Amino acid sequence: MNPSTRSPLTWAVHLSVLLLVLLWTMPTAGLLISSLRDKDQLAVSGWWTALATSSRNDVVRAPSAEHQVERDGKFVIAGNLLEGQGGGQISAFGFSSREPATFKPGETAELNDGERLTVQADGSFEIVSDKKMEGSRGQRIFYTAATPPRFTIDNYVEVLSAAGIGTSFLNSLTVAIPSTVIPILIAAFAAYALAWMPFPGRAILLAVVVGLLVVPLQMSLIPLLQLYNGVGAFFGVPAKTYMGIWLAHTGFGLPLAIYLLRNYMAGLPREIMESARVDGASDFDIFVKIIMPLSFPALASFAIFQFLWTWNDLLVAIVFLGAGEDSLVLTGRLVNLLGSRGGNWEILTASAFITIVVPLIVFFTLQRYLVRGLLAGSVKGG
Amino acid sequence: MQLAAAILTMIAGVAACAAYFWATSLILDWIFPSKGLSGAAASRNLRITNAIRPWLFLAPALFALTIYLIYPVVQSVWLSFHDRGGQNFVGARNYNWMINDGEFRQSIFNNFLWLLVVPALSTFFGLIIAALTDRIWWGNIAKTLIFMPMAISFVGAAVIWKFIYDYRAAGSEQIGLLNAIVVAFGGEPQAWITLPFWNNFFLMVILIWIQTGFAMVILSAALRGIPEETIEAAVIDGANGWQIFFKIMVPQIWGTIAVVWTTITILVLKVFDIVLAMTNGQWQSQVLANLMFDWMFRGGGDFGRGASIAVVIMVLVIPIMIWNIRNATKESGGH
Numbered sequence: 001m002n003p004s005t006r007s008p009l010t011w012a013v014h015l016s017v018l019l020l021v022l023l024w025t026m027p028t029a030g031l032l033i034s035s036l037r038d039k040d041q042l043a044v045s046g047w048w049t050a051l052a053t054s055s056r057n058d059v060v061r062a063p064s065a066e067h068q069v070e071r072d073g074k075f076v077i078a079g080n081l082l083e084g085q086g087g088g089q090i091s092a093f094g095f096s097s098r099e100p101a102t103f104k105p106g107e108t109a110e111l112n113d114g115e116r117l118t119v120q121a122d123g124s125f126e127i128v129s130d131k132k133m134e135g136s137r138g139q140r141i142f143y144t145a146a147t148p149p150r151f152t153i154d155n156y157v158e159v160l161s162a163a164g165i166g167t168s169f170l171n172s173l174t175v176a177i178p179s180t181v182i183p184i185l186i187a188a189f190a191a192y193a194l195a196w197m198p199f200p201g202r203a204i205l206l207a208v209v210v211g212l213l214v215v216p217l218q219m220s221l222i223p224l225l226q227l228y229n230g231v232g233a234f235f236g237v238p239a240k241t242y243m244g245i246w247l248a249h250t251g252f253g254l255p256l257a258i259y260l261l262r263n264y265m266a267g268l269p270r271e272i273m274e275s276a277r278v279d280g281a282s283d284f285d286i287f288v289k290i291i292m293p294l295s296f297p298a299l300a301s302f303a304i305f306q307f308l309w310t311w312n313d314l315l316v317a318i319v320f321l322g323a324g325e326d327s328l329v330l331t332g333r334l335v336n337l338l339g340s341r342g343g344n345w346e347i348l349t350a351s352a353f354i355t356i357v358v359p360l361i362v363f364f365t366l367q368r369y370l371v372r373g374l375l376a377g378s379v380k381g382g
Numbered sequence: 383m384q385l386a387a388a389i390l391t392m393i394a395g396v397a398a399c400a401a402y403f404w405a406t407s408l409i410l411d412w413i414f415p416s417k418g419l420s421g422a423a424a425s426r427n428l429r430i431t432n433a434i435r436p437w438l439f440l441a442p443a444l445f446a447l448t449i450y451l452i453y454p455v456v457q458s459v460w461l462s463f464h465d466r467g468g469q470n471f472v473g474a475r476n477y478n479w480m481i482n483d484g485e486f487r488q489s490i491f492n493n494f495l496w497l498l499v500v501p502a503l504s505t506f507f508g509l510i511i512a513a514l515t516d517r518i519w520w521g522n523i524a525k526t527l528i529f530m531p532m533a534i535s536f537v538g539a540a541v542i543w544k545f546i547y548d549y550r551a552a553g554s555e556q557i558g559l560l561n562a563i564v565v566a567f568g569g570e571p572q573a574w575i576t577l578p579f580w581n582n583f584f585l586m587v588i589l590i591w592i593q594t595g596f597a598m599v600i601l602s603a604a605l606r607g608i609p610e611e612t613i614e615a616a617v618i619d620g621a622n623g624w625q626i627f628f629k630i631m632v633p634q635i636w637g638t639i640a641v642v643w644t645t646i647t648i649l650v651l652k653v654f655d656i657v658l659a660m661t662n663g664q665w666q667s668q669v670l671a672n673l674m675f676d677w678m679f680r681g682g683g684d685f686g687r688g689a690s691i692a693v694v695i696m697v698l699v700i701p702i703m704i705w706n707i708r709n710a711t712k713e714s715g716g717h
Binding site: 009010013014016017018020021024025026027028030031034042043044045046047048170173174177178181182183185186187189190192193194197198199202203205206207208209210211212213214215216217218219220221222223224225226227242243246247248250251252254255258282283284287308311312313314315319331334335338345348349351352355356359360362363364367371374375 | 385387388389391392395396399400403404407411432433435436437439440442443444446447449450451452453454455457458461468507511514515517518521524526527528529530531532533534535536537538540541542543544545546555556557558559562591594595596599600603623648651652654655658659671674675678685688689691692693695696699702703706707710711
């Protein structure tokens with residue numbers, strides 16, 4: 001790196017990119033952190049406080065006078081302020097609501113009637129008096145405690161066992177995998193025909209495919225729903241089946257698949273195919289033995305797109321698979337949870353993370369192909 | 383169990399597909415053999431098979447495209463002139479209803495807001511980030527992280543952002559990041575997604591968050607494709623960084639910027655999940671796609687009105703469609 005690039009401008013670039021990256025990752029990080037927090041903490045403090053120790057003010061009532069014990073001629077009531085709270089640190093205490101944090105841990109506070117209160121940092125306290133203490137109500141002790149961060153996978157355990165997420169996870173897989181594989185094969189043959197087989201009307205067909213790329217999905221819903229109902233009634237089968245949604249995703253994914261694969265195949269060198277043809281290979285042989293293996297990068301990038309799209313889809317799934325308890329996919333389940341348990345953040349955050357974890361894994365492992373596919377589809381010839 | 387059945391079905395389906403292509407190919411060669419025949423007959427058969435074979439390859443795709451995309455477009459237009467069950471012709475009554483319906487006008491207004499803001503900001507941020515990350519050594523890591531939201535479903539994104547916009551009454555501790563920041567600067571906490579008009583922008587932020595990565599990846603590739611000489615020439619002429627970027631680099635990638643812009647525009651027209659999950663169109667945040675979904679099921683479903691809204695979305699897309707087709711044919715013209 002030459003010295004001139006280490007100018008203040010370079011630092012500005014580094015800083016602004018860092019800022020942008022933070023802006024873009026923070027929402028997801030917030031979800032992940034929240035889903036791992038204790039559900040009581042989750043509902044009362046922001047996730048950004050999760051890593052810091054949170055401080056809170058509270059009050060407890062010491063045991064009443066009848067619990068006192070006599071020790072060395074003095075009367076003592078002892079206990080622990082933080083009992084049953086899984087640790088923490090007392091940073092201040094007091095004995096009246098007007099001055100709840102006057103004393104530091106280890107100090108001794110003189111109470112009104114000759115009693116002395118001492119609180120240690122670990123929460124243990126002692127009230128000591130020279131004469132026998134009286135009264136049926138215990139002394140109130142105010143304190144400020146720092147609670148260490150607590151992380152737990154309880155939320156995930158709860159969600160996976162109860163909220164129907166497990167079933168939905170399977171449903172999503174059942175929808176997404178065939179919906180990814182089936183269109184590839186169909187599209188590959190069509191793309192080959194459009195790229196390398198001369199026939200009248202090829203240019204028009206290609207234009208139609210490009211046109212269909214942008215047809216809004218919404219157009220198809222009502223007619224297809226009617227069609228499915230009709231077919232279902234005619235054959236006496238249910239209208240909402242996995243087969244139905246696989247074919248629907250296939251239809252909706254085909255324009256992009258054909259377009260991507262055709263662009264890629266058209267860029268393959270002509271000589272390979274011609275020499276194979278001279279050797280007596282048929283179009284079918286050429287396709288299976290030469291084109292398919294060579295097109296692997298394009299096939300992979302389409303597969304990733306289609307998988308992400310079918311996994312993340314909500315609309316097609318609700319319409320063609322229904323919103324019944326057994327048939328809900330993950331996205332549909334999440335929408336339901338948002339409505340019915342919008343206040344239960346622990347369920348919502350854990351479910352949301354389960355929903356997005358599969359696409360995130362796919363994204364991070366196969367990003368290279370994804371980028372390549374995007375470029376082939378958008379910057380044509382790029 | 384269910385998954386196993388799905389995988390079995392999938393294998394069967396793929397096998398059937400492969401069998402179709404293989405068998406039709408074989409049958410075609412059997413009916414019109416070109417090997418072992420004398421010259422004239424062989425070349426005649428070869429001509430016939432060469433004319434038929436492309437259509438065999440295309441048939442399944444054409445069939446699926448027709449059923450799932452072309453037929454629905456035609457049928458939607460037809461349905462939009464019929465009543466709720468689709469039996470009786472009602473002329474333009476659905477469109478008439480639409481024009482006078484307050485919710486529809488609200489949706490159109492909101493959709494135009496979305497169309498103005500989301501593609502512009504996503505492309506803008508994408509361009510800036512692409513330009514910045516190309517200059518630093520950890521640029522690829524930064525790009526991956528900014529690209530990541532693309533993999534997240536709209537519904538998942540809605541949950542993530544609900545957490546940012548969450549509102550607690552003033553005085554109690556805020557668990558939504560935005561309100562926490564507002565309170566830290568001494569402001570009043572707001573229930574962001576229930577503020578009419580402004581809530582549109584809070585929903586748009588989610589889509590911008592998702593789409594910026596897409597714009598960035600494509601624009602970054604385009605920026606790298608710019609010939610070095612043009613930049614060197616500008617440097618020699620004494621241009622500064624801003625001038626190089628806006629006067630030399632950006633004009634050279636206008637074509638790519640347009641592609642990114644239109645792609646996001648199409649997505650915006652179809653946006654539905656975010657609105658459904660965040661507000662379901664309440665507090666004046668309705669958009670066309672969600673309104674249409676609403677009418678498909680509301681009160682047993684009104685297919686006439688739903689279809690007419692779908693037609694409106696389609697009409698909005700048509701200019702982009704024509705532009706795309708013209709671009710594509712221009713490029714493949716030489717092939």
